[in-house]
Amino acid sequence: MVAKAHKARTANGTEQQLELGIQPMLDAMGAPLWQRWRDWWADSDATLLYDRVLLWLTLSLIAIGLIMVTSASFPAAERLTGNPFHFMIRHGMYVGLGLVLLFTVIQIPVQWWYRGSGSLLLIAMGMLAMVLVIGHEVNGAKRWIKLGPLTLQVAEVAKLFFVVYMSSYLTRRVDQVQENLRGFIKPLIVLFFFAGLLLLQPDFGSLVVMSCIAVGMLFLAGARLWQFFAVLVAFALAITLLIVKEPYRMRRVVSFMDPWQDPFGSGYQLTQSLMAFGRGDWFGQGLGNSIQKLQYLPEAHTDFIMAVVGEELGFFGIVVVLVLSFALVIRTMQLGRKALHAGHQYGGFIAYGIGIWFAFQSMVNIGAAAGLLPTKGLTLPLISYGGTSLLISCIAIGILLRVDYEVRVSQIKVAPRRRASTKAGGRA
Numbered sequence: 001m002v003a004k005a006h007k008a009r010t011a012n013g014t015e016q017q018l019e020l021g022i023q024p025m026l027d028a029m030g031a032p033l034w035q036r037w038r039d040w041w042a043d044s045d046a047t048l049l050y051d052r053v054l055l056w057l058t059l060s061l062i063a064i065g066l067i068m069v070t071s072a073s074f075p076a077a078e079r080l081t082g083n084p085f086h087f088m089i090r091h092g093m094y095v096g097l098g099l100v101l102l103f104t105v106i107q108i109p110v111q112w113w114y115r116g117s118g119s120l121l122l123i124a125m126g127m128l129a130m131v132l133v134i135g136h137e138v139n140g141a142k143r144w145i146k147l148g149p150l151t152l153q154v155a156e157v158a159k160l161f162f163v164v165y166m167s168s169y170l171t172r173r174v175d176q177v178q179e180n181l182r183g184f185i186k187p188l189i190v191l192f193f194f195a196g197l198l199l200l201q202p203d204f205g206s207l208v209v210m211s212c213i214a215v216g217m218l219f220l221a222g223a224r225l226w227q228f229f230a231v232l233v234a235f236a237l238a239i240t241l242l243i244v245k246e247p248y249r250m251r252r253v254v255s256f257m258d259p260w261q262d263p264f265g266s267g268y269q270l271t272q273s274l275m276a277f278g279r280g281d282w283f284g285q286g287l288g289n290s291i292q293k294l295q296y297l298p299e300a301h302t303d304f305i306m307a308v309v310g311e312e313l314g315f316f317g318i319v320v321v322l323v324l325s326f327a328l329v330i331r332t333m334q335l336g337r338k339a340l341h342a343g344h345q346y347g348g349f350i351a352y353g354i355g356i357w358f359a360f361q362s363m364v365n366i367g368a369a370a371g372l373l374p375t376k377g378l379t380l381p382l383i384s385y386g387g388t389s390l391l392i393s394c395i396a397i398g399i400l401l402r403v404d405y406e407v408r409v410s411q412i413k414v415a416p417r418r419r420a421s422t423k424a425g426g427r428a
Helices: 002-030 033-042 052-081 086-105 110-115 117-134 154-179 181-199 204-220 225-245 247-257 268-280 305-341 345-369 387-410
Strands: 136-138 141-147 150-153
Touching: 052 086, 052 305, 052 387, 086 387, 110 117, 110 154, 110 345, 110 387, 117 141, 117 154, 117 181, 141 154, 150 154, 150 387, 154 181, 154 204, 154 345, 154 387, 181 204, 181 225, 204 225, 204 345, 225 247, 268 305, 268 345, 305 345, 305 387, 345 387
Parallel strands: none
Antiparallel strands: 136 141, 141 150
């Protein structure tokens, strides 16, 4: 009888636990779709030690990039190598290596980046100087270093290490940045040295991105408004002078304002890109059915990949990519705010820096393809073909996931250990 009663109690207890476990699941399935999306975005599950939203957004963009690079690169790969899958295979290798780097960087404590920020800054400057001597030249620009079968674009590495340094500086000197001009000017002096090395390549687009990263991070760190606007005006004047000084930059600006004035010259890329967007209509011509990628649109799988997305997937495909990219940036900025509120100052600043970097570079790439901005030769993070860009973007995502992990671990409340007598059932 005792055994039967114990079995009945055990069965009832198991059944009750099963009901308790299933009921929240049934409640979630019965909730409206918008509420389920809100709960997924809020990520309120305290048992998770990583940001699943950030991870899924990253994997989605990488998957879209692999598909679109495969589709957009067939004609160019066939013409250059005789193998239509050449760029797809290389991009797939970079995707695999990037994911390995992402999950490796997650294991590295954030303090390692903080302590090594000065050394990484010097490494970035050394690499920018080295590329001027031993760099591989393409179309009159020395931006790449050949490492066997791999090609390293040094400016992408410099962007990441610059964000790492800026975050370290703001963590150590945030009071000076907020209170006096000298603390505000110091990181801009570092940016000035980067600017000189980048202009010698020349790589005007990367310089603009790094300038926006510096100004944006200083603004979020609490710099005074008059200093912020003074730097904006100075940067605007400097960029204008650099554009006017170089004829090819001036031609880009003129062609951007009216590409149809010279559709077979300076406005060729933009006019072909606009025709690709126009053919896409609402739902596109179908995956793989782009006409503009057939030797009409230069750099279809790199700088102008969004034009191929628009032609093959239409307005719907463009909206999907924009929403995913925008959601990734918003999630990154939310992580920065959460880290600062939790006392992880360095993690918060580095998340802000990566968010500004991804946001501005995506805006420039998509804006240039759509004719809203002058062409700058910048890749679309996680989507465009470009090994260094993809690898560095994956490392940046790994740092973000590590910051999120450390913030979550610091907020876990450990329950006090029970006494041995209580565990044994207490005294009779």
